């Protein structure tokens with residue numbers, strides 16, 4: 001059994017130039033004139049905000065309804081230490097789950113990796129299943145951070161979708177908690193615990209963005225937002241899996257960029 005652990009977590013950030021969008025102009029023959037960048041940016045930002053729930057003031061329960069583990073729980077140093085220990089144990093478990101899978105990882109392995117007793121690990125996570133659930137939840141807790149970063153850039157909905165997935169590809173290469181959550185979701189049948197339903201939140205998020213893009217006329221005629229969102233999620237999952245098996249995800253960013261370019265060329269209006 002190979003051991004290939006020990007990577008830690010950055011959150012990627014993107015940038016881009018806005019497309020201009022046509023608007024009916026009663027004076028001109030074709031009835032259209034190009035919208036200024038500023039106009040389409042304002043409209044796109046509004047559209048994207050609506051899709052991702054960002055910037056609306058009242059925080060709507062967006063996708064990925066999980067919160068990252070807080071390492072500082074307030075003035076009580078004991079609580080801080082406990083929170084940091086939980087994160088340490090969770091990261092060690094993620095490294096082992098990524099390398100060996102759920103079945104071939106024991107709580108003793110996790111304890112050995114962090115230099116704690118099994119009892120001390122059980123104090124924070126009562127079962128190996130509870131550890132797996134926590135790791136999978138932290139996998140999904142990465143995405144709101146990525147979403148906030150990309151949304152804050154004020155791209156149009158289609159550009160936002162493209163950059164979110166590019167950011168996810170980088171996280172799949174660099175972040176062991178993302179890698180472990182993915183392996184555990186594939187091994188769900190072996191894990192006797194309630195794991196979050198996979199793929200549905202990404203599909204929801206992308207479908208929302210693509211519906212907005214459709215409303216802006218940014219989608220190629222005949223492209224159905226939800227169907228395209230499902231296709232993007234399936235393609236991303238496939239690309240990361242092939243890169244994992246063949247290259248331990250060393251080339252996932254490049255492999256996804258190839259697939260993304262192809263898919264968004266098919267989705268985006270000429």
Ligand code: LUB
Pocket residue numbers: 168181182185186197198199200201202233234236237
């Ligand atoms: C993503 C995985 C691996 C979907 O959303 C999920 O559940 C995912 C883990 O199960 O890829 C692709 C964006």
